[in-house]
Amino acid sequence: MPSNDTLRAMHRQMVRIRLFEETIQQSYFEGKLPAFDIAAGPVPGEMHLAAGQEPVAAGVCAHLRPSDTVTATHRPHHVALAHGMDMRRMAAEIFGKDTGLGHGKGGHMHLFDPATNFGCSGIIAEGMPGAVGAALAARKQGRDDIAVSFFGEGAANQGAFHESLNLAAVWKLGVVFVCEDNDWAISVPKAKSTAIASNADRAAAYGMPGVLIPDNDPVAVYEAAGEAVARARRGGGPSLIEVKTQRLLGHFEGDPQLYRTAEEMERLKATDALHIFERRLVDTGVLSEADAAEAWAAARAEVDDAIGFARTSPYPQPSDALLHVFA
Amino acid sequence: MPSNDTLRAMHRQMVRIRLFEETIQQSYFEGKLPAFDIAAGPVPGEMHLAAGQEPVAAGVCAHLRPSDTVTATHRPHHVALAHGMDMRRMAAEIFGKDTGLGHGKGGHMHLFDPATNFGCSGIIAEGMPGAVGAALAARKQGRDDIAVSFFGEGAANQGAFHESLNLAAVWKLGVVFVCEDNDWAISVPKAKSTAIASNADRAAAYGMPGVLIPDNDPVAVYEAAGEAVARARRGGGPSLIEVKTQRLLGHFEGDPQLYRTAEEMERLKATDALHIFERRLVDTGVLSEADAAEAWAAARAEVDDAIGFARTSPYPQPSDALLHVFA
Amino acid sequence: MTAETKRLLTTSKAISEAIAQEMERDASVFAMGEDIGTYGGIFGATEGLLAKFGPERVMDTPISETGFIGAATGAAIAGMRPIVELMFVDFFGVAMDQIYNHMAKIHYESGGNVKVPVVLTTAIGGGYSDGAQHSQTLYGLFAHLPGMKIVVPSTPYDAKGLMISAIRDDNPVLYMFHKGVMGLGWMTPNPRATGHVPEEPYTIPIGKADVKRPGKDVTIVTLSLMVHRALDAAEDLAREGIDAEVIDLRSVIPLDREAIIESVKKTHRLLVVDEDYRSFGLTGEVITSVIEGAFDHLDVPPARLAYPDVPIPYSRPLEQFCLPNRETIAAAARQLVG
Amino acid sequence: MTAETKRLLTTSKAISEAIAQEMERDASVFAMGEDIGTYGGIFGATEGLLAKFGPERVMDTPISETGFIGAATGAAIAGMRPIVELMFVDFFGVAMDQIYNHMAKIHYESGGNVKVPVVLTTAIGGGYSDGAQHSQTLYGLFAHLPGMKIVVPSTPYDAKGLMISAIRDDNPVLYMFHKGVMGLGWMTPNPRATGHVPEEPYTIPIGKADVKRPGKDVTIVTLSLMVHRALDAAEDLAREGIDAEVIDLRSVIPLDREAIIESVKKTHRLLVVDEDYRSFGLTGEVITSVIEGAFDHLDVPPARLAYPDVPIPYSRPLEQFCLPNRETIAAAARQLVG
Ligand SMILES: Cc1ncc(C[n+]2csc(CCOP(=O)(O)OP(=O)(O)O)c2C)c(N)n1
Ligand SMILES: Cc1ncc(C[n+]2csc(CCOP(=O)(O)OP(=O)(O)O)c2C)c(N)n1
Ligand SMILES: [Mg+2]
Numbered sequence A, B: 001m002p003s004n005d006t007l008r009a010m011h012r013q014m015v016r017i018r019l020f021e022e023t024i025q026q027s028y029f030e031g032k033l034p035a036f037d038i039a040a041g042p043v044p045g046e047m048h049l050a051a052g053q054e055p056v057a058a059g060v061c062a063h064l065r066p067s068d069t070v071t072a073t074h075r076p077h078h079v080a081l082a083h084g085m086d087m088r089r090m091a092a093e094i095f096g097k098d099t100g101l102g103h104g105k106g107g108h109m110h111l112f113d114p115a116t117n118f119g120c121s122g123i124i125a126e127g128m129p130g131a132v133g134a135a136l137a138a139r140k141q142g143r144d145d146i147a148v149s150f151f152g153e154g155a156a157n158q159g160a161f162h163e164s165l166n167l168a169a170v171w172k173l174g175v176v177f178v179c180e181d182n183d184w185a186i187s188v189p190k191a192k193s194t195a196i197a198s199n200a201d202r203a204a205a206y207g208m209p210g211v212l213i214p215d216n217d218p219v220a221v222y223e224a225a226g227e228a229v230a231r232a233r234r235g236g237g238p239s240l241i242e243v244k245t246q247r248l249l250g251h252f253e254g255d256p257q258l259y260r261t262a263e264e265m266e267r268l269k270a271t272d273a274l275h276i277f278e279r280r281l282v283d284t285g286v287l288s289e290a291d292a293a294e295a296w297a298a299a300r301a302e303v304d305d306a307i308g309f310a311r312t313s314p315y316p317q318p319s320d321a322l323l324h325v326f327a
Numbered sequence C, D: 001m002t003a004e005t006k007r008l009l010t011t012s013k014a015i016s017e018a019i020a021q022e023m024e025r026d027a028s029v030f031a032m033g034e035d036i037g038t039y040g041g042i043f044g045a046t047e048g049l050l051a052k053f054g055p056e057r058v059m060d061t062p063i064s065e066t067g068f069i070g071a072a073t074g075a076a077i078a079g080m081r082p083i084v085e086l087m088f089v090d091f092f093g094v095a096m097d098q099i100y101n102h103m104a105k106i107h108y109e110s111g112g113n114v115k116v117p118v119v120l121t122t123a124i125g126g127g128y129s130d131g132a133q134h135s136q137t138l139y140g141l142f143a144h145l146p147g148m149k150i151v152v153p154s155t156p157y158d159a160k161g162l163m164i165s166a167i168r169d170d171n172p173v174l175y176m177f178h179k180g181v182m183g184l185g186w187m188t189p190n191p192r193a194t195g196h197v198p199e200e201p202y203t204i205p206i207g208k209a210d211v212k213r214p215g216k217d218v219t220i221v222t223l224s225l226m227v228h229r230a231l232d233a234a235e236d237l238a239r240e241g242i243d244a245e246v247i248d249l250r251s252v253i254p255l256d257r258e259a260i261i262e263s264v265k266k267t268h269r270l271l272v273v274d275e276d277y278r279s280f281g282l283t284g285e286v287i288t289s290v291i292e293g294a295f296d297h298l299d300v301p302p303a304r305l306a307y308p309d310v311p312i313p314y315s316r317p318l319e320q321f322c323l324p325n326r327e328t329i330a331a332a333a334r335q336l337v338g
C-alpha cells in the first residue's frame, strides 16, 4: 500500500493530467468551429487525449526516476506529465512553438525529452523496441535504470509487441511493459481484435510475469508496478502489466464515436477513476476537502501557466523546417 | 494410429524426399568446386535442404488434399513434395529451366504451384499471413479446405508469427500452424533466441490448442496433425503444432557449420528419423525388407527422372526476364 | 451537361460508391482494414459498406498490418479480390515485406501462374499539421519497386473510375487517395474535391495521364492534391498571359511517359510539381524521361518543385514552408517561361 | 607505395577491422544482428569480433528485426553507438517502420535534441542467382526518405574509412555492402575486392564521391559493384581511344552533386550505371541533378543503364540479361561518344 504522501502525490498527478487534457481540448477546438477544420486553430492536426487513463500513468511513474526511460504512444500526455516532463515546453510543442521540446517539429505525438528520457511514437506498438534498447544500454553502461513501455491493448496484436517482449525476456532486460487496455482501438473493441481476454496472459509466451489490474485503480497499478519496477531494477528481467482503463473521450478530438453506446458513455462518467480515487482519499482521511481543492487549484495554475507560455511563445521561422535533418 | 497403408505411404514419402534432397545436393556442388563458387554450376544461388525434417512434412501432409493451401519457407522441398507438387516441374524450377513451375523466375525458395495451392517465401515467417488469407478465402467461398503454414522455430520470434496466429484465432479460421523446430536458425540455437522452451506453449496467447511433438516421430506428427486438420476443416479454428525435428545438413549448402559440435553431428546421424521409422516399420512387419528396398528404388527412379528432366530442359530466353511483371 | 447528369459527389463518396458497385457485381470482392466497418474508414473510403454488405464482406481488423495485408494476398491467390486498407501510407513500414516481397512479386516469381488481384488502399498527404508519421505521400518509394500498379486520383470522377479499374485488374494495385482531395467535412474545404460522378459504373484506364487543363506555354506535370494547386496557379498565370498545360498523371505505375513527352514537344517547357520528397523520386523520373524522349524540344532545362528532403514538421509555418502551393507553382512556371 | 604499406585485405576484412578498431577505441560501440557472433556475419562483416569482444558486445539476435533494430535506436538514444545488421537489404520490409519512422526521424522530430548514432549494415546485390528476395540493392528507395546517411563502398580502402566515419557520425548511417565487393571465398572471384588497406584507423568523408579513373571523354557515374564493372569497361574503351572518367559515388546521401557536375562540365557526356531498379531511383536523380547544374554543358542527352523494372529472376540467363555488365556499359558509353 502506498504511503499517504504517495497517495496524495498520485492524486495531484492525476489532477494535473486531467486539467491539462481538458485545457488542451479547449484550445484544440478554438478556431476549428462551427465547421470543424482539423487544420485550423492554435493546435492543428490530430489530438489524442488520455482523460480517464490517469491511473496508469500516475501509478506506474510514481516508481520512476528521470534517468529511467519511458516510451509512450500517440496518446502520450498523461505518461509524459507523470514522468516529469516540463509542462511548459510540452505545451509549447503541442502549440507548434519554437520553445517547444522539438522546436515545433514533433507535435503532440512526438514529444522527445532528454531530461526525462521520454519518447513516443505515432506508430502503433513501435515505441516498444526502443524501450528494450534503452534497457539494454542501461545494462551495458552499468546503470540500474530501467525502461517502461506504455502501449494500448490494440497494440498488443502488432508484431512489434511480440518481438519486443521476446527480446527483453531472452536478454533478461529491465523493461516493464504496460498495456493500457481502454477496450478500444479507435472504433474496434478488444473482443473483435484480440484472441484472448487478457493480454496479461500473453506474458507466459515469454516466460515473464503478467499481471492484470481489472479496474483502473491507481493503487492497484502502483502496487503491481512497484513489483515489476523493482524486479527490473535488480536485474530480474521484464514484466507485463495490463490495466483495464478508460478512454473518456473520443479516439481523437472530433471523433463522433458513433461506435459507442449511450450506456457506455454514461458508465464512463459514473466510473471516472479520478473522482472515485479522490472521494476515496477524502473518505479515508488521506486528503482533506481543502487539500483536494488546493490540488485542483495548483494544477489549474500550473496548466494555465503552461498553456499561456505556449500561446505567447513565438513560432519557429518557416525556413527552420530545413534544420535538424542531420546532427 | 495411422493404418498400415498410411504408414507405408508416409515411408515412401520420406524416402523420396530424402533422395530428392540428396540428389539436389549433388547437383548443387557440380561446377562449384574445388574453390566453392555459389554462382556456378547447374544449380546456383542459395540451397536450403530439409533432410531430417521429412517426418513433419509427411506426417502433416498425409491429411491434406490438393485444394488445401500450404505455405512453406526458404526450406520448402520436403513440404512441397509431401503436398504433391510435381517433382519434374519442381526440379526444373530449381535448375532455372523454362519447364519449371515459374519458368525459372522463382528458384528453390519461390515454388508456386496452383495445382496444389502451394507457395513459399524466403522471408522468415512471412509465408504465414498468406495461409491465414487462404483459409479466409475458403470460408468465404464455402469450401471446407484448410491452410497449413510451415515455419521454423526461428520464425516464431518474428512479428508475423504473432499477427498471423492472433488473426486466425480471432476470425476462427481453418489454419494449422506447424513449427519445425530443428533447434537452429542458421547458427543461432533456439535457447539463445526464444524466451520459452516450447513454442507450443505460445498457442495459449491466442486461445488455440498447442501440441508439442518432442521426438521427430512421423506417427506422432500424423496424429497431432490429424486432430488439428479435422478441427480446422470442421470450422473449429486454428491450432499450433511444434515438432522437434532435425536439420541433418548445414543451414545452406556450403555452410561450414562451425557452430555445431562433433557430438551433435554424431547424434544427428544416430537418430536419423527416416532410418528409425523404416526400421520400426520393418520390425513391426508393416514393411518387408523387400518393400523397403522397393520404396528406395522407386524413389530413386522418380528422382532421377525428375532431375533428368530438369537437366535436359531448355533455359528460358534471356529476354523473358522482362515478362510476367504484370498479368 | 444536362441537369440529370450533374450528380455531385465528394471523392470519398465516389470511392465508396465504386467499391459498393463492384461488391454487388462480383461476390469475390470484399474489404478489410482497420476501422473500415462501423467507422466507415477514417477517410470515408468505405462509408456505408458495412450496412450494405455485412461484417463478412466488410471486415474490421486487428492492428496487424502484416497479418491482414498478407492475408489479402493469400485470399487473392485463392480466388478472392480483396480491397485492403493501410490507414496511412506512413505506416507502410510495419507491413512492407508483405506488400513488396509478396503481393508485388509472387506473380513474377510464379512465372505468371499465380495472380494476386488485391487493391491496397491508403491515405496520403499532409498540409494539416499531422507531423512526420502521418503526412507523407511516398508514391515515389513504391514506384521504385516493380510489381504493383499505382494510382493516385485527384478528382471524384477519376477516383471512381480508377477504383473500378483497380478492382477489376488482375494485378495488385496500390490506390492512394490524398486526404485533401477526399472532400471530407473535417478538412479544410476544397471545392475541387467535389465534382460530377456518373452513377453507372465506368472505368478509367490505369496508366493514362489526363490533361486537366490544356495550354501551350509550359507543361506542369503533377498528381493528386497538387493538381488542384497547379490548376489554381494556372488560373493566376492565365491572367498574366501564360497558358499552362496541367497534366494529371493519375497513375504512377505505369507512368504515362508518352503523354508527358507529347505535351513537352508542344510547350517546350516542363515543370514537375510533387508533394513527395524531392530527391530520388517522381520529379527526377519525370524529368529524366523527358530528357530521354524530348531533349531537343526543350527550350530551357526542366524544373521541379517538390517537398524538400526533410521529414515533415508538425508546426504549421514549418510545414507550409515546405509544401508547394499556388504561389510557388506559379512562380516556378513564370521563371521557366520568362 | 613501399612494401610495408602494401597490406592487402578483402573488403569484408577491412570492414571487420574497422569495427574492431572502433570497438577498442570506444566502449559505447557494440554490434548486434543475426549470426554476427559465432558465424561472423553471413558476409563476414563481423568476423572475429565475438572472439575479441565477447557476447555482450557482439550479440547474436533472434530473428526479430523490428525488435532488435528498434532496440539499436533505443540504445543509441541512451548513449550507445550500436552497429546493427539487417542480413540482406531485401528484408527491410519487416523492420522498415523502425528504420525510417524512428531511427531516421527522431532527431528531426526532437528538434535536434536527441541523437541517434546507429550504423545499420546490410548486404546488397545480386548476380549469383539468389532470386527476387535476396538480390536487390535498393539504395534508391532508402535515399528517397530523409533522415539517414547512406554509404555504399566499392573497395576495401573505402570500406574501412567509411565504416569508421559511419561509427563516429552522430547520425544514423545505412552502410550497404555489396556481396560481390566483399572478396568472399565462396563468391565468384573478383580481384577488385582485395586491395591495400592501411592498418591504422582512418576516415573517409561521408558525402564525397571519388574519381576512380580520371578521363576526359565521358563521365560514368556509378557505385558499388558497378564501379568494378565500369572500370573494366573503361579499360576496353581506352583501347578504342575513349577516355572514360569513372566516378564512384561512395555515398548516396549526401549525394555529391558537385563532383558529378564538375566532371560533366569537363566531359560533356554522362552515363549513369546502376544495379538498382531503373525507374524512380538513383539514375533519374543523378541525371536530373546534372540537368539542374550543367544543362548547357551537355553535348548529348545523358543516358542511364540500370536494372530493368522487373523483380529479380532466379535463373542465370534471366538475371544476367538484366544486370549491367562490362560489355553493356562500354556499349552505352560508346554510343554517347560516337
Ligand atoms: C501501425 C499503425 N497502424 C494503425 C495506426 C492508426 N491508429 C492510431 S491509434 C490506433 C488505435 C490504437 O489503439 P490502442 O493501441 O488500443 O491505443 P489507444 O488509442 O486506445 O490509446 C490506430 C489503429 C497507427 N498509428 N499505426
Ligand atoms: C526476415 C528475415 N530475416 C532473416 C532472414 C535470413 N535467414 C534465412 S533462414 C534463417 C534462419 C531461419 O531459421 P528457422 O526459422 O528456424 O528455419 P530453418 O532454417 O531452421 O529451417 C535466417 C535468419 C530471412 N530470410 N528473413
Ligand atoms: Mg485502446
Ligand SMILES: [Mg+2]
Pocket (backbone or CB within 6 Å): B152, B153, B154, B180, B181, B182, B183, B184, B185, B186
Ligand atoms: Mg530452425
